[in-house]
Amino acid sequence: MDTHLSSSNSSSCQVDSNFRYSFFTITYSMIFILGFIANCYVLWVFTRVYPSRRLSEIKIFMLNLTMADLLFLVTMPLWIVYYHNQGDWIMPSFLCNLAGCFFFINTYCSVAFLGVISYNRFQAVTRPVETAQSTARKRGILISCSIWLIIVSSASYFLFDSGTNMKVSEMGNVTRCFEDYSSTSNTLLVAIHFLLIGVFFIIFLIILVCNLIIIRTLLSQPANVRQSTSVKHRALWMVCAVLAVFIVCFVPHHMIHGPWTLTVLEIWQKDNCALRQRLNDAHQVTLCLMSTNCMLDPIIYCFLTKKFRRHLMEHIKSMGGSRKCSRQTTETGLEAGMVPLNELAVDSIRK
Numbered sequence: 313m314d315t316h317l318s319s320s321n322s323s324s325c326q327v328d329s330n331f332r333y334s335f336f337t338i339t340y341s342m343i344f345i346l347g348f349i350a351n352c353y354v355l356w357v358f359t360r361v362y363p364s365r366r367l368s369e370i371k372i373f374m375l376n377l378t379m380a381d382l383l384f385l386v387t388m389p390l391w392i393v394y395y396h397n398q399g400d401w402i403m404p405s406f407l408c409n410l411a412g413c414f415f416f417i418n419t420y421c422s423v424a425f426l427g428v429i430s431y432n433r434f435q436a437v438t439r440p441v442e443t444a445q446s447t448a449r450k451r452g453i454l455i456s457c458s459i460w461l462i463i464v465s466s467a468s469y470f471l472f473d474s475g476t477n478m479k480v481s482e483m484g485n486v487t488r489c490f491e492d493y494s495s496t497s498n499t500l501l502v503a504i505h506f507l508l509i510g511v512f513f514i515i516f517l518i519i520l521v522c523n524l525i526i527i528r529t530l531l532s533q534p535a536n537v538r539q540s541t542s543v544k545h546r547a548l549w550m551v552c553a554v555l556a557v558f559i560v561c562f563v564p565h566h567m568i569h570g571p572w573t574l575t576v577l578e579i580w581q582k583d584n585c586a587l588r589q590r591l592n593d594a595h596q597v598t599l600c601l602m603s604t605n606c607m608l609d610p611i612i613y614c615f616l617t618k619k620f621r622r623h624l625m626e627h628i629k630s631m632g633g634s635r636k637c638s639r640q641t642t643e644t645g646l647e648a649g650m651v652p653l654n655e656l657a658v659d660s661i662r663k
Contacts, residue, residue: 325585332596336395344388347606369452377425381606384418387411400486405476408489413470424459427515434522561605565598
């Protein structure tokens with residue numbers, strides 16, 4: 313697996329990033345709490361605001377992106393326990409397989425759905441008439457099903473592979489989860505990992521080109537009407553949000569993952585312990601960044617759909633109004649106990 317791995321081969325270099333145990337425990341806990349609340353709220357809004365039969369293509373993609381995030385978030389407590397125990401998998405081994413499988417599904421479903429969301433917005437900007445005339449609901453369902461089928465089929469490897477392995481560490485014998493490549497051919501592993509990296513950068517190139525064309529098109533359009541200016545600003549913010557999530561969460565990991573894989577398999581820089589340690593440290597940080605997409609994806613919905621923003625603002629205002637009403641009621645009650653009735657009458661007339 314391309315996730316949680318430390319080098320444990322026969323080299324003289326003993327590479328492990330000990331900071332990861334506390335680092336992942338803290339950051340994963342924050343990501344789990346914030347991401348779970350945000351994505352559950354998004355899912356609740358979708359079921360409350362949008363009837364399932366009236367979902368447009370882009371809302372279908374957004375709904376699937378939320379489901380992919382929640383799929384990984386439900387297994388995140390397993391990783392929190394794992395890192396809290398200094399990288400010792402104390403739970404049943406099949407849960408390690410499940411956690412690894414869901415990590416892979418979330419990563420590449422997120423990449424794929426962010427890609428099709430960007431292409432959908434590209435079509436909406438460059439071909440607005442055709443896009444407005446058709447909701448393309450069936451196409452959205454077909455594309456979503458195809459993405460899930462391809463990625464879940466690829467991730468099924470993690471369900472049948474031996475995910476756990478024993479390792480001797482400073483803590484004694486510990487059970488690692490997807491931190492051993494010794495049972496698989498190095499050539500096959502290199503091919504698989506670099507294939508994933510290649511596919512990722514092809515999708516990234518598509519997203520980058522689509523969003524740059526969107527930005528150029530929006531900036532070149534004259535904004536004579538106030539409403540059109542507001543719409544343009546929201547569209548630009550959406551483009552920036554998608555690019556930011558993609559660049560922050562996924563690009564660093566896939567840039568470092570190639571050389572890291574070669575050093576872990578001892579194909580490249582086998583005896584350069586300092587370089588291998590630096591790559592391993594960087595790899596742990598990029599893994600954490602990649603997991604933050606579960607927390608950042610809901611931000612995209614705020615820029616992407618007017619109904620979602622309106623519903624969110626109404627919900628916030630209603631909560632604020634309830635607190636304000638409660639506070640005013642309390643203050644009025646206190647004042648009524650201290651102020652003479654005739655003064656209250658005068659105050660009420662003044663108001």
